[in-house]
Amino acid sequence: MANFLKKRMPMEFYLGVVILVMVIFFSLTTDQFLTIRNLLDLSEGYAVSGIFALGLFVVLVTGGIDISFAAVASVVQYAIASLLLGGYIDxxxxxxxxxxxxxxxxxxxxxxxxxxxxxxSIIITISVQSLLFGGLMWLTNGRSIYDLPEWWTTQHEIFPFTLGTESYQIGLPFLLMLILTAFTWVVLNKTNLGRQLYAVGGSQESARRVGIRVGIIHLFAYGYLGAFAAIGGLVQVYRMGEVVPNALVGGELDVLAATVLGGASLTGGKGTVLGTLMGVFLIGILKNGLNLIGVSSYFMNIVIGIVIVIAITITHYKKRKETNVGFA
Structure with missing residues (x-):
């Protein structure tokens, strides 16, 4: 019975246990963690990372990898802001x-x-990231843009509510992330395209033999991430009220870590949308909690690195065990 339950437990179950343990730990160590204000700020603060992770997850499912999404988002931000201020788009x-x-x-x-x-893929996307971000910083000299149209920076009240004397609201970035999560889940789990994405990640040669156009699938996956990178970039500007060319670049590892923690395989063909989102907020809860209890940001990176190594080790151990069972 124990072996049966072990085999049936999905990755999301283990992530849920880890998240619950972390929530309990930080709730006991600081009274600032388990507050509505902090949880809402946490959900909105990691909405952009969640959007990026959803797009990256689709690429990882096909067996590829792309870490240029933050640079793409930064270039999109600046380009759209410049065109708006120049009167080229309205x-x-x-x-x-x-x-x-x-x-x-x-x-x-x-x-x-x-x-x-x-x-x-990783070499190409590193090169594209360097090309886009380096070109952006060279052309702009790192200057930020502040004078943006109201539709882009005005904060909208979404589901406002009151508890006691305090007023709260669900942030638009978090709501948008949930909508994109539902859309991605439908694409991957309820369409023939989604099945083809997983098939290509499982084995490109096998997918090609059954008539799947592997090249088209790759175009869709990377284009999907590009679209989500652009949306994430726009949402970041909405949150901050300004365009800062180097605000997003540097956080790619957290997004990649979140998708891997969520059960996505770097070799493709595995993972779930829910697991990806749980991975994002696991990283978010860990960073937020450590910050609230006064842990140094340097030590925070060490802790996150340890968590990532443990998670990847367990994932590869399980995969190797499954492979050995299959050959037995």
Whole structure:
């Protein structure tokens, strides 16, 4: 019976246990953690990371990897802001559509280089990240943009509520992340396209033999991440009220770690949308809790690194065990 339960327990169960333990620990060590204000701030603060992670997860499912998404988001932010201030585009609809199209183009560019030229994905995306971010900083000299249109920076009240004498609201970034989560779940779990994405990640050769157009699947996956990178970039500006060219670059490891912690395999074909989201908030809870109890940011990185190593080790151990059982 114990072996049966062990086999049936999904990755989300273990993530849930870890998150619960962390919540209990930080609740006992600081009275600032388990407050509505802190939890709402935490959910909104990691909404952008969640959007990035959802897009990256789709790429990881196909067996690829792309860490240029933060640079894409930064370039999209600056480009749209500059076009708006220059009077070349007008209004929210044009700005959002143009941003998403630009993000998709960046993703397709990566996919073409990786699949059709048969180049290593991590090397290509590191190069594209360096090219985009370096070019952005060189052209802008690192200058931020503050004078943005109201539709982009005005904070909207979403589901406001009152408890006692305090007023709260669910942030638009968190709500948007939930909508994109539901959309991604439907794509991956309820469509033929989603099944093809997992099939390509499991074995490209097998997928090709059953008639799946592997190149098209790669184009879709990287384009999907590009679109989500653009959306995440726009949401970041909405939260901060300004465009800072180097605000997003540097957090790629946290996003990658969150997707891997969520059960995604670096070799493709595995993972769930729910697990990805749980991985994002596991990282968020860990960082937030350690910060509240006064742990140094340097030590915080050490703790997160240890958690990531343990999680990846367990994942690979389970995979090797499953493989050995399959050959037995």
């Amino acid at each position: 209004g929210a609809f044009q700005g959002i559509v143009l941003a998403v199209m630009f993000g998709i183009c960046c993703g397709l560019f990566n996919a073409v280089l990786i699949y059709y030229l048969n180049l290593v």
